[in-house]
Amino acid sequence: MKRLVTAFCFGIVGAPVAAAPLCDDFGFAGLLAKCNRGEVIELTLGSGVPLGEDRTLESGAYYEMEITSDGSAELALSGPDFFRAIWMDEIVINDIEIRPMAVDSFEFDDGGTLEFSFIAIKPGRHVLRIPGSTGESQMVTFTIQ
Numbered sequence: 001m002k003r004l005v006t007a008f009c010f011g012i013v014g015a016p017v018a019a020a021p022l023c024d025d026f027g028f029a030g031l032l033a034k035c036n037r038g039e040v041i042e043l044t045l046g047s048g049v050p051l052g053e054d055r056t057l058e059s060g061a062y063y064e065m066e067i068t069s070d071g072s073a074e075l076a077l078s079g080p081d082f083f084r085a086i087w088m089d090e091i092v093i094n095d096i097e098i099r100p101m102a103v104d105s106f107e108f109d110d111g112g113t114l115e116f117s118f119i120a121i122k123p124g125r126h127v128l129r130i131p132g133s134t135g136e137s138q139m140v141t142f143t144i145q
Contacts, residue, residue: 022061031062031119032089038063043128043140045077045108046070050137051130057120057144062089064117071111078105078131082142085122092116105131120144 023035038061043052045067057063069075083103091098092115106114122144129139 022058031060033062036060036062041065043067043077044070045075045130047073047075051077051128052140054141054143057142059120059123059144062117062119064115066113066115067106067108068113069108069111071108074107074109076105076107076131077128079126079128080104082126082128085120085124085126085142085144086118087121089117089119 022038023033025033025035038057041052041055041063043065045051046069049070049072067077088100088103091100091103093112108114120142124144126142126144127139128142133139
């Protein structure tokens with residue numbers, strides 16, 4: 001058993017398996033510190049428009065996501081597995097801030113932009129997709145490491 005745990009913890013290359021934090025000193029803000037913020041993630045909802053590019057996120061890092069609908073169709077974005085793998089700080093719609101306990105999906109009846117901020121938590125591959133779609137361009141995969 002000890003040999004199995006050692007192999008798992010040190011991986012194939014012999015170094016400990018762990019994601020590095022985005023900054024060394026979080027200070028009073030903790031994980032919400034400015035130095036712990038990843039790049040803004042932008043997704044576009046539109047009829048026949050690719051949703052976005054697959055991304056790799058660091059567990060423990062703070063991210064902001066902007067989802068913009070062009071209003072060409074009534075579209076939703078669903079991903080309960082992704083939303084359970086993050087801690088959501090807030091959702092902002094028309095300068096109204098919402099602090100949710102849980103989210104399964106967002107639906108846009110008209111054009112507009114939704115912003116939300118979160119901390120990536122649970123490692124793994126998590127998908128956001130347009131419900132009912134089967135095309136690879138209608139989904140985006142987030143790998144949290």
